[in-house]
Amino acid sequence: GAVVSQHPSWVICKSGTSVKIECRSLDFQATTMFWYRQFPKQSLMLMATSNEGSKATYEQGVEKDKFLINHASLTLSTLTVTSAHPEDSSFYICSWTSGRCRQFFGPGTRLTVL
Amino acid sequence: SQQGEEDPQALSIQEGENATMNCSYKTSINNLQWYRQNSGRGLVHLILIRSNEREKHSGRLRVTLDTSKKSSSLLITASRAADTASYFCAAQGGSEKLVFGKGTKLTVNP
Numbered sequence: 001g002a003v004v005s006q007h008p009s010w011v012i013c014k015s016g017t018s019v020k021i022e023c024r025s026l027d028f029q030a031t032t033m034f035w036y037r038q039f040p041k042q043s044l045m046l047m048a049t050s051n052e053g054s055k056a057t058y059e060q061g062v063e064k065d066k067f068l069i070n071h072a073s074l075t076l077s078t079l080t081v082t083s084a085h086p087e088d089s090s091f092y093i094c095s096w097t098s099g100r101c102r103q104f105f106g107p108g109t110r111l112t113v114l
Numbered sequence: 115s116q117q118g119e120e121d122p123q124a125l126s127i128q129e130g131e132n133a134t135m136n137c138s139y140k141t142s143i144n145n146l147q148w149y150r151q152n153s154g155r156g157l158v159h160l161i162l163i164r165s166n167e168r169e170k171h172s173g174r175l176r177v178t179l180d181t182s183k184k185s186s187s188l189l190i191t192a193s194r195a196a197d198t199a200s201y202f203c204a205a206q207g208g209s210e211k212l213v214f215g216k217g218t219k220l221t222v223n224p
Contacts, residue, residue: 004156043215043216043217046213049210101210103159104159106156
């Protein structure tokens, strides 16, 4: 399957700071990608759908001004958690779609906000 | 919530036994997918079953789909300790979005 990387794999930050998470598709190009978050012992919840070159579409309840998505190219997308607070502590996972029903997931980024 | 339900939430079995996990979903689907997640890691795609299929096999995995009941099951036969993980179903409708179930945490004891 396709290889997706995320950086950093884990980050600890102070409340009020901003954190940027990178998601790269290493061996294929795709127009569409997704950002999810997963709270402990829970399932993945879709945050937003991002298409290269256009604004992301956010799911209900996800603040677009707090979770900034920059889909810079067909292989790179970033999620910036602005003014992070402890309740933003979560596991953030990205995925890229091949356009044939399959999604390829990154290894995730664990964010802990103190 | 559009999330489906999975049962059981947790399942503990002995090596060699079979493990069955069930998933229900709420919307019409094009396909249903099963994923595996080891603790604190990303998701690994296991198998995809299309809405016009009723059963699919892949190695020790067997997936069934009943669209009339909006339900699916994943059977892992002859389980191994390495199968210990959380398993999620994900329903895909007309868009490329996936709606994940709540997951089943499987523990296979050596």
